[in-house]
Amino acid sequence: MSRMRLRGMGFVAPLLVVMAFAYVWPLWQATLNSLHPNTPQGIDAASWTLANFARLSDPLYTDVLLRTLRISLTVSAITALLVYPVALRLARTAPRWQPWIILAFVSPFLVNTVVKSFGWSLLLRGNGLVNSALEAVHLIDRPLHLMLNETGIIIALVPGHFMFVLLPLWSAVAGIDPALNWAAGTLGARRWQVFRHVILPITWPALVTGLVINFIMNMTAFAAPAILGGARTLVVSVLAYQVNLQQLDWPFGSAIAVALLAFTLALVGFGQKLAVWRR
Amino acid sequence: MTRTITGLMLAVMLAPIVLVVWMSFTPQAYFVLPFTEFSLRWYREALSYPGFIDGFALSAELAALAGATAVICAFLAAYGLTRYPLPGKAALLAFFTSPLLVPAVVFGIAMLQFVNRIGLYNRLIGLVLAHVVVVTPYAIRTLHTALAAVPEEMEWAAMALGAPRLRMLARITVPLCAHGLITAFLFCFLLSFSEVTMTIFMTGPALQTLPIRIYSYMSDRIDPMVAAVSSLVVLVSLLVVCALTLAGGLRRVLR
Numbered sequence: 117m118s119r120m121r122l123r124g125m126g127f128v129a130p131l132l133v134v135m136a137f138a139y140v141w142p143l144w145q146a147t148l149n150s151l152h153p154n155t156p157q158g159i160d161a162a163s164w165t166l167a168n169f170a171r172l173s174d175p176l177y178t179d180v181l182l183r184t185l186r187i188s189l190t191v192s193a194i195t196a197l198l199v200y201p202v203a204l205r206l207a208r209t210a211p212r213w214q215p216w217i218i219l220a221f222v223s224p225f226l227v228n229t230v231v232k233s234f235g236w237s238l239l240l241r242g243n244g245l246v247n248s249a250l251e252a253v254h255l256i257d258r259p260l261h262l263m264l265n266e267t268g269i270i271i272a273l274v275p276g277h278f279m280f281v282l283l284p285l286w287s288a289v290a291g292i293d294p295a296l297n298w299a300a301g302t303l304g305a306r307r308w309q310v311f312r313h314v315i316l317p318i319t320w321p322a323l324v325t326g327l328v329i330n331f332i333m334n335m336t337a338f339a340a341p342a343i344l345g346g347a348r349t350l351v352v353s354v355l356a357y358q359v360n361l362q363q364l365d366w367p368f369g370s371a372i373a374v375a376l377l378a379f380t381l382a383l384v385g386f387g388q389k390l391a392v393w394r395r
Numbered sequence: 396m397t398r399t400i401t402g403l404m405l406a407v408m409l410a411p412i413v414l415v416v417w418m419s420f421t422p423q424a425y426f427v428l429p430f431t432e433f434s435l436r437w438y439r440e441a442l443s444y445p446g447f448i449d450g451f452a453l454s455a456e457l458a459a460l461a462g463a464t465a466v467i468c469a470f471l472a473a474y475g476l477t478r479y480p481l482p483g484k485a486a487l488l489a490f491f492t493s494p495l496l497v498p499a500v501v502f503g504i505a506m507l508q509f510v511n512r513i514g515l516y517n518r519l520i521g522l523v524l525a526h527v528v529v530v531t532p533y534a535i536r537t538l539h540t541a542l543a544a545v546p547e548e549m550e551w552a553a554m555a556l557g558a559p560r561l562r563m564l565a566r567i568t569v570p571l572c573a574h575g576l577i578t579a580f581l582f583c584f585l586l587s588f589s590e591v592t593m594t595i596f597m598t599g600p601a602l603q604t605l606p607i608r609i610y611s612y613m614s615d616r617i618d619p620m621v622a623a624v625s626s627l628v629v630l631v632s633l634l635v636v637c638a639l640t641l642a643g644g645l646r647r648v649l650r
Contacts, residue, residue: 135528142506201397233411
């Protein structure tokens with residue numbers, strides 16, 4: 117028996133070694149770095165401090181965090197509103213078309229975010245396609261400010277991270293027994309009531325799981341806020357980039373990383389609780 | 396109503412990509428719509444711009460190496476997990492898929508400081524390892540399912556007939572889950588090929604992948620050459636995604 121285990125471990129070992137070396141060690145190292153002070157000579161590994169974490173409470177940084185949370189929450193809320201109609205519609209399409217519809221909804225996710233954000237900048241600029249079109253039909257007199265602010269980031273992130281909610285929800289909706297809808301109908305339920313009392317409770321875990329991932333992706337998106345947010349709309353990921361690669365303050369940079377990771381894991385834990393929550 | 400919202404959502408998702416491709420055919424030096432003459436001028440310029448050529452070659456090489464490494468390691472690990480009485484199987488599987496929960500920014504910062512510390516900064520191997528970690532969750536999930544679906548009786552039969560385990564793996568197991576291996580590799584390739592956030596944090600000046608080349612070019616100036624090279628990226632991604640869909644695998648990887 118133990119020889120079988122040993123052989124089994126032999127198969128698992130290569131991946132385990134790669135992951136220990138290139139995943140666990142870097143994260144552990146960053147955690148250690150966040151507990152050392154930064155000096156002009158580099159990281160002072162001999163002394164320990166919590167000052168890097170204390171610095172996070174500076175209004176300079178809490179403002180950035182609040183803005184990031186606001187943007188992420190808005191994106192997730194818009195996504196939650198839009199995702200049900202889409203998932204319900206997709207679950208009703210013929211099975212032979214489904215792979216191609218998945219393709220259409222997933223392929224934007226597989227095109228890199230720099231290219232997509234560049235595309236959004238062409239659409240949202242002052243003289244971009246959206247403003248030109250609105251002016252051409254005389255809906256507006258002067259260009260709307262659609263980018264270099266939070267609006268631009270939100271517009272790009274909603275479709276950018278839509279898939280993370282759509283796919284789990286789609287599976288959940290497709291798994292609903294059609295007889296339930298029918299049964300609710302014969303009992304006189306209106307469409308809204310069917311949604312409220314049948315579809316929503318069944319798909320709730322999938323919705324919550326998807327939204328948590330969506331929210332985390334929003335919190336840590338880089339290219340969209342960097343390209344569409346401009347210098348004044350600083351978010352956490354861009355701040356982390358400046359601290360780590362421009363100011364080269366790695367202890368503070370890793371404090372940001374550790375705090376962000378802790379927040380993410382807490383959110384995932386909360387999401388798991390919320391997913392099984394029943395009124 | 397659901398039909399309208401679905402259509403609109405799809406349009407919004409595809410709009411930036413379609414616009415980039417459309418703009419790449421402009422004969423002008425700036426972005427104005429509409430234009431009536433189509434030209435390949437910016438494709439010629441993009442294809443003679445060394446930064447983009449190098450970036451493309453690096454991205455393709457990186458994606459191939461990271462995809463292959465992840466698929467091979469994940470295949471072996473999934474085989475061990477599905478065929479042997481290992482302790483803590485669920486924990487191991489959860490560990491291998493856990494990079495999904497680590498934001499790319501966090502892992503990028505950790506990797507930046509790590510590769511600098513151990514002397515792998517600006518070296519391809521560091522970038523490959525980082526990308527392997529990022530794509531492994533998808534590889535392990537796909538291959539775990541694929542291997543669980545291969546009937547063990549076939550493997551037993553081969554070994555009962557005297558095939559050593561490794562030969563049996565190569566002749567029976569690998570062909571039987573070739574589908575899963577191909578899907579996993581294509582998906583990992585694509586994911587690595589389009590990775591931006593983690594890479595931009597850790598990569599060195601000598602190792603600028605294509606998306607990062609485009610990003611730094613854009614912070615300098617924006618002309619239709621960006622649109623042309625972006626369209627080429629879209630084309631590559633689309634070809635791989637179509638291959639994935641024809642292999643019936645997109646849904647399998649993304650479960």
